[in-house]
């Protein structure tokens with residue numbers, strides 16, 4: 084019989100798929116690494132497993148312990164999966180800009196969720212970083228993976244994402260593009276690809292306009308899971324050959340096109356990374372193989388990026404582009420939408 088011993092054993096080995104419609108007219112091959120195929124639905128399953136196992140080995144996490152982490156959702160799901168397998172409790176701290184859908188997913192896996200305001204400085208006592216520190220001090224047996232400082236975060240990508248991409252492209256990858264949140268994905272994958280190719284593979288970071296990685300101050304932007312207002316130690320400042328800043332509007336436009344034209348229902352940070360990849364590919368020849376990593380699926384964003392009223396309310400779409408009454412449709416004799 085062919086089966087996995089446990090759902091956690093299915094983390095990693097995600098597929099690569101070619102972007103056809105979006106890359107039309109561009110010379111390079113543009114491939115997407117689709118991380119929603121991970122069992123928790125995102126790239127973060129990879130780091131969760133490695134961080135927990137390292138903490139068990141070092142004795143920081145003991146039987147019956149509680150995992151406490153500030154997370155925008157995806158890392159929480161990964162940690163919740165691993166925690167279930169190993170018998171730990173989970174408490175997650177989220178900023179309030181994270182969609183309610185995403186928070187409910189964490190609760191569904193059995194985790195507790197604490198919500199904090201987005202519009203406060205990181206040093207404010209109510210910031211999600213400080214609230215999680217307080218919980219770690221007060222809950223007995225608590226351990227904070229701290230994905231923003233844990234070297235096992237980039238290390239997990241050095242040992243899984245990087246080797247997978249090299250193997251899947253048979254060493255033909257020339258450019259790797261990924262968004263930067265903690266920087267774990269780009270730093271670990273980038274370091275592996277640079278080492279194995281003797282420095283030939285170019286590493287391109289995608290960043291929301293306003294975030295520190297592309298020279299901003301951390302001004303609020305709407306795309307979730309990427310960009311920062313501080314420099315995490317998990318981000319290796321030496322790794323990127325180039326950083327491309329992408330506006331919210333462009334990120335969401337490409338996110339919606341990925342669903343409509345490529346059948347890839349993915350999150351807003353995927354559209355941001357893909358927008359950067361297309362920009363990079365536009366300047367390259369037919370021998371280039373550009374790989375963009377798409378961190379998660381789009382179901383957690385149905386009330387935002389994929390909601391026309393939400394998009395219109397921020398000026399990303401003209402009002403009511405896709406909502407029509409039966410009357411509107413029937414009034415058109417040729418059957419097309421008004």
Ligand code: PMP
Pocket residue numbers: 155157158262263264265266267268269307308309350352353378379
């Ligand atoms: N996209 C989403 C949706 C994420 O949750 C994250 C992680 N914060 C990223 C992209 C960025 O990945 P990393 O933290 O490895 O830089």
